[in-house]
Amino acid sequence: MHFAWDPEQQAFRSTVQKFLAANLPPDWESLAHGPGSESQTVFSKSFCAKLAEAGLLVPHWPKRWGGRDADPWTAFILAEEMWQAGEPRGGQYMNVNWIGPTLMRYGTEEQQARYIPPMARGETLWCQGFSEPEAGSDLASLRTRAEKDGSIYRVNGQKIWTSYAGQADTCFLLARTSVGKNGISIFLVPMDTTGIIVRDIPSIIGEGDIHEVFWDNVEVPSSALLGAEGQAWEIIRIALSLERVGIPRFALAAKMLSRCVSMLKKSGRFGHGAVEQAARARGFCEAARFYSYSIVDQRQHGIQTGPEASAARFATVMAERAVADFIVEHVPEALSGGEPMLMAHYQRAIVAGIASGAAEIQLNLIATELLRLPREPR
Amino acid sequence: MDFRLTADQGDLVQAVDKLAEQFANKPTEFRGFALYGEELDKELENAQYFDIAQVPELGPLCAAMAVERLAQLPYAAETALSMLVRPQLSGDWPRPFAVVENGRPGRFVSKAATIIVIDDDDVALARPAAGDVEPVESLMAYPMGRLKSSVQRTKLPPEEATNVRKWLRVALAAEISGLLQAAVASTVDHLTQRKQFGRPLGTFQALRHRMAECAVLAGGVRWLALKAADSADAGDAALAASHAQESATRIAYDLHQMLGAMGMTLEHPLHLWTYRIKALLSELGGRGGQARAVGELCFG
Numbered sequence: 001m002h003f004a005w006d007p008e009q010q011a012f013r014s015t016v017q018k019f020l021a022a023n024l025p026p027d028w029e030s031l032a033h034g035p036g037s038e039s040q041t042v043f044s045k046s047f048c049a050k051l052a053e054a055g056l057l058v059p060h061w062p063k064r065w066g067g068r069d070a071d072p073w074t075a076f077i078l079a080e081e082m083w084q085a086g087e088p089r090g091g092q093y094m095n096v097n098w099i100g101p102t103l104m105r106y107g108t109e110e111q112q113a114r115y116i117p118p119m120a121r122g123e124t125l126w127c128q129g130f131s132e133p134e135a136g137s138d139l140a141s142l143r144t145r146a147e148k149d150g151s152i153y154r155v156n157g158q159k160i161w162t163s164y165a166g167q168a169d170t171c172f173l174l175a176r177t178s179v180g181k182n183g184i185s186i187f188l189v190p191m192d193t194t195g196i197i198v199r200d201i202p203s204i205i206g207e208g209d210i211h212e213v214f215w216d217n218v219e220v221p222s223s224a225l226l227g228a229e230g231q232a233w234e235i236i237r238i239a240l241s242l243e244r245v246g247i248p249r250f251a252l253a254a255k256m257l258s259r260c261v262s263m264l265k266k267s268g269r270f271g272h273g274a275v276e277q278a279a280r281a282r283g284f285c286e287a288a289r290f291y292s293y294s295i296v297d298q299r300q301h302g303i304q305t306g307p308e309a310s311a312a313r314f315a316t317v318m319a320e321r322a323v324a325d326f327i328v329e330h331v332p333e334a335l336s337g338g339e340p341m342l343m344a345h346y347q348r349a350i351v352a353g354i355a356s357g358a359a360e361i362q363l364n365l366i367a368t369e370l371l372r373l374p375r376e377p378r
Numbered sequence: 379m380d381f382r383l384t385a386d387q388g389d390l391v392q393a394v395d396k397l398a399e400q401f402a403n404k405p406t407e408f409r410g411f412a413l414y415g416e417e418l419d420k421e422l423e424n425a426q427y428f429d430i431a432q433v434p435e436l437g438p439l440c441a442a443m444a445v446e447r448l449a450q451l452p453y454a455a456e457t458a459l460s461m462l463v464r465p466q467l468s469g470d471w472p473r474p475f476a477v478v479e480n481g482r483p484g485r486f487v488s489k490a491a492t493i494i495v496i497d498d499d500d501v502a503l504a505r506p507a508a509g510d511v512e513p514v515e516s517l518m519a520y521p522m523g524r525l526k527s528s529v530q531r532t533k534l535p536p537e538e539a540t541n542v543r544k545w546l547r548v549a550l551a552a553e554i555s556g557l558l559q560a561a562v563a564s565t566v567d568h569l570t571q572r573k574q575f576g577r578p579l580g581t582f583q584a585l586r587h588r589m590a591e592c593a594v595l596a597g598g599v600r601w602l603a604l605k606a607a608d609s610a611d612a613g614d615a616a617l618a619a620s621h622a623q624e625s626a627t628r629i630a631y632d633l634h635q636m637l638g639a640m641g642m643t644l645e646h647p648l649h650l651w652t653y654r655i656k657a658l659l660s661e662l663g664g665r666g667g668q669a670r671a672v673g674e675l676c677f678g
Contacts, residue, residue, distance in 0.1 A: 001387055002608060003379055003605045004609070005379055073379070270673065275669050275673040276665065278669070279616075279617070279668060280665075286605075286617055287595075287598025287621060293379060297382075311597055314591070314594045360587065363587040363590040364583070364587070366590035367590045370590075370593060371562075373566060373581070376581045
């Protein structure tokens, strides 16, 4: 065990930082309203294309798909630098982290040829059609139906809280093809298909992030089915395990905390109360960092990640909240026409405990699988 | 960065585990706070475990792993200062070690061969004679003692004093890490076995979630303690100690709450860990002291 970065890892981080310095415009921070915002989505198309040209969009993907088979540490260092820069890849981080790899594992040749190259070129944005009005944490109870009708499936239902749907080209859709948990299937559906209606939901987390998506007799070809009918649960378990520590939220939280402390120091306001709260928040950020690193280390060595990933998620929730609390208490001026990045971070601190599986689900997983407490009755 | 144990680290962890197994259970007849591990101390001394940090293949990281493993035992022995701070001192200072901070009683003081005396910004070393120290009754679950008189001290130069403070923080974090892990494990056992309303307590979500939060906090303390031991960075050490005291403050009451009346008895061992944790909350200036250090060292 050792905690120091290897020279190659340091060199790669430096390469990414230099790329960011050279390619983010001077007014980037005023554009960075969150990965779902229109400004960031538009910017991400040109930015991701440049990343792809520099070999920095999907370095951890196989050579066949435009990568160079780089290791999980490389992917995570890249993710850290991007997220703490305000995520200039916009919602495309999902392609890189889990949609692309999931298609590589479960997609047909036709699906792979159609969808993966545009992801590797940084040209496309996806959304995930998971949650429904009656199926949030209890995802297995989803009701959107995909009924076989000759050579097509006919999809009817409603998705909600769908991130990036307003800007997305394609949906990674979960729909029911029969009853029960094993009656859920995945479809890859272009968002311009007739019958899909997207409505933006104004939210406290900023513009363009969550939506309602209505599916009204949407005709989806059988070739859009990912894997087999009923295989969704298996596939998304693996996909979500990639996503659970996919976003290094602690990195931006730590950076924003340091920025706040600099502001306070400059104005002579880094007094006793602020010092104590800053130390507390920094502790949570660094604890979340090393929890997350431990998951990356498991991936690096081919170890199947277990409930520790849930612990990393919950540690990250603590970190984001601690930093948001610090901002609102000690640098409130940043939230009233002040710093765009601090405002964006503050708005999104609430997401860590909700997206990709609610924090309470993570706590249950930790209780059962890490602590081995007896399961609760159902 | 690589979190797999090297062969040497793995061997060390196994060996400490094996030694610790002999001391894994509280003697059933013991009903008190300070369960001193005299035999444990002797075994560690005989097998030269207090010199782990000086072995190049092992170093302070392994010493921190040993400290946190041994802190999980119901027996308290002076391991953290001897394993992590003593190797940093110039000159030969005999163990056991203890810290006396601003004249207050300290852990292991009545048994110490060397005392680290902290008076505000000054750090000094002293070798007390038998009459210089006395044991005191305490709720702290460590053998506590005080310095009776002003013993002769060797004041450390500022650079060495800073270094000693750094390693005291690593030692504090590693010890709290072990105590938290033991306290969490002990409470998990109770929640698994104890039934109310016809089912184990651990099936109730109100307790499961709090237990899981405690476990996440304890795990975070461990990561920061090990990182600080490996990096030997003063900021990392301050952050590890700060996060350890912060997390320990949150956890200690919760665990006793979950044990209910069983946790009030001296028969159950939980207090051996939680009341040691409480003893450590005030050390090195407490959370305020660590926060000042984090403020200076971690924010540029």
